Amino acid sequence: MSHTPGTESSAPAAASSGEREPDGPAEFVEVDTLAGRVRGRWRPTVRRAGDASGGGGAERSAAFLGIPFAEPPVGELRFAAPVPKSPWTGTLDALEFAPTAQRGDPGVTLIPEPSVPGESTLNVNVFTPSPTAPASGGSGLPVLVWIHGGGYFAGSPASPWYDGRSFNRDGVVTVTISYRLGFDGFGWIADAPSNRGVRDWLLALEWVQRNIAAFGGDPGRVTIAGQSAGGGAVLTLLGMPAAQHLFHGVYALSAALADVAPARSEAFGRALAAEAGAEPTRAGFGGLPEERVLELQKQATELGPDTLGSIIDEGLPLGPTIDGELIERPTLESLAAGVGRGIPLVLGATDDEFTMAFAEAEKKLRWVPKSLLLKKLGMPKDRLKPYLRANADVAAKGTARIGGRFLSDRMFRTAALRVVEAREAGAASASAGADASAGTWLYRFSWPSGAFGFAEHCLDVPFFFDCLDGPAMEPLAGPNPPQALADELHTAAVAFIGTGDPGWPTAHGPAPAAKVWDVPSRVQPDAYASVGPLR
Structure with missing residues (x-):
């Protein structure tokens, strides 16, 4: 049966x-x-x-x-x-x-x-x-x-x-x-x-x-x-x-x-209702088939050349919203005010989260000046030269690679550093006699995928779960990804879950150290230095 x-x-x-x-x-x-x-x-x-x-x-x-x-x-x-x-x-x-x-x-x-x-x-x-x-x-x-x-x-x-x-x-x-x-x-x-x-x-x-x-x-x-x-x-x-x-x-x-x-959340909801010809209420949306709402949502959030800039500048239109009830204020403000300061945190990013966004256009982009693409992606004029100097190794690999690194920095890597800063501010704001502040640990996942040639979005997930023998691995990581790196990263995750300490120094100050997951892995002072010109 x-x-x-x-x-x-x-x-x-x-x-x-x-x-x-x-x-x-x-x-x-x-x-x-x-x-x-x-x-x-x-x-x-x-x-x-x-x-x-x-x-x-x-x-x-x-x-x-x-x-x-x-x-x-x-x-x-x-x-x-x-x-x-x-x-x-x-x-x-x-x-x-x-x-x-x-x-x-x-x-x-x-x-x-x-x-x-x-x-x-x-x-x-x-x-x-x-x-x-x-x-x-x-x-x-x-x-x-x-x-x-x-x-x-x-x-x-x-x-x-x-x-x-x-x-x-x-x-x-x-x-x-x-x-x-x-x-x-x-x-x-x-x-x-x-x-x-x-x-x-x-x-x-x-x-x-x-x-x-x-x-x-x-x-x-x-x-x-x-x-x-x-x-x-x-x-x-x-x-x-x-x-x-x-x-x-x-x-x-x-x-x-x-x-x-x-305001952005409400504008999005009202626009979706108007497009559907429905009232922006539970009854109005409830009268629409699920498939219709999904279709309208996809049309409104489709990522393309005209919407990429707004996503970078304003973030995603659908996600946790500052409602004044559950989420009282932006997360960084809450952390800087000391919310969660007693809870240990590990965070980080891959080196080239969104470089794959330019993979198909890499050959065409080699004829585009790096400065032109970076300005189009929102690079402030006064930070262009310092950024290119700080990322000379990536810039040497072409316009697509430096454009992808800039996207990765804006959307993920600078955000990780801001969380570290906010946590330090939250610890500093603790009153006398308050509970002790817990540690914050920073990492970078730098091992370059055998499929992409760089550390793309999602690459660290199978190392975290120690599942390199899982399905659909080669398109992400290439053939024979390093099991020894998965052993080491996964073991650090197990240690953190069990003890609240992953086993490398905590992140402090304007130039925090981080664990760099690569072959071999290492602890590196000021590990996010290349992001500095954007901060």
């Missing part, structure tokens, strides 16, 4: 099409959550030869896929705040990924992130080496909660790259969460609650606090992490007073903060 994700049953269900039939009940494992019992499946965890993480490690772990933390956001709940999932009877099969908020083919992406059809899109996936509650007085294992990226309009928690197998092997319970995307998650609607996607994050993290001990995790040692929009998500949460009790460490990869201004 086949099973459907999210269905209840009283006996083990057969594996889905494409998987082997289970051998028997021993292949399954059941856990009681506060809403009801869930059934997961055991899998092996394979320790690679030469693994640098040390110790014996778990030989198997359990995967619980598609556990709902909220009611399906459809019908009357479509543009509402998430509603906690009501209890169920029997046992819920958690053997397959549940529906995703991402619909259809997301197009060309660097990370394989499948779309799964269906309505129950607010769910979590739990990967654990120890799916039992700790004994009385025990603390359980440290927990990683991953928030996927995708520009706040795409992405999927069902990516095989986000599987927690390697973290499980090294004693970390891993959770991936879903959230509403695009206009459904972040669009302004006159009579709807703001930041619905942010509210989904909060409810998912509340679910972790209330349930993760049943899966062997310690709710007092939760690290939230994410990449790109997911990195922006975890920094947004770090700057939210209402979220401080939900996590104890933050790891932000290539963070893309949105901090959408309320």
Whole structure:
């Protein structure tokens, strides 16, 4: 008998099409959550030869896929705040990924992130080496909660790259969460609650606090992490007073903060409603088919030559919005005021996040003066020459490469430095007797992809998850990416999740040191010096 994700049953269900039939009940494992019992499946965890993480490690772990933390956001709940999932009877099969908020083919992406059809899109996936509650007085294992990226309009928690197998092997319970995307998650609607996607994050993290001990995790040692929009998500949460009790460490990869201004968010929502011929209300948007809203959203956010400048200058039009309620002010202002100062943070970026934006035009751009392209991309005239001097090695590789480096610096690398500065200001503003400020650690991912020849957006993700043997790896990293680098980076991530310290010096002052992930890796003083002319 086949099973459907999210269905209840009283006996083990057969594996889905494409998987082997289970051998028997021993292949399954059941856990009681506060809403009801869930059934997961055991899998092996394979320790690679030469693994640098040390110790014996778990030989198997359990995967619980598609556990709902909220009611399906459809019908009357479509543009509402998430509603906690009501209890169920029997046992819920958690053997397959549940529906995703991402619909259809997301197009060309660097990370394989499948779309799964269906309505129950607010769910979590739990990967654990120890799916039992700790004994009385025990603390359980440290927990990683991953928030996927995708520009706040795409992405999927069902990516095989986000599987927690390697973290499980090294004693970390891993959770991936879903959230509403695009206009459904972040669009302004006159009579709807703001930041619905942010509210989904909060409810998912509340679910972790209330349930993760049943899966062997310690709710007092939760690290939230994410990449790109997911990195922006975890920094947004770090700057939210209402979220401080939900996590104890933050790891932000290539963070893309949105901090959408309320006027811009409202203008976007009204324009979308006008284009659809609907009122900008829950009833108006609720009367539109989901496909129509997605079509209008895509038209309004499509990236091209005419919109690139506004994205660089103003940021994304859909994403966490400064609503004065959940998000009281821009994230950097919150951090500088001391919000989250007691929570340790690791953040950084790849060296050439968006250089691939010019890959197809590289041959044409070699005839374009570097100064002309940089000015078109928004380079201030008085900073042009200092910037070219500071990045002479990249400029020597051509106009496309220096243009891509400038985009990467403006959108990601300078932002990381501003977060370091804001955290230092927040620590300095602490009053006498206040709790101690936690450390901030900076990194650069510099290893050049064997496919692109530079360290592009998303390249560090499979090193973080230690999944270089995963699918679709060669188009991103080329053949034979260095496993030793994945061992080292992943081990540092495990150390941070477990202890709050990744193992290199913290970032301080106007020229902070950073860990440079390359072959070999190193700690480099003033590691972001080439960004200096833009600060």
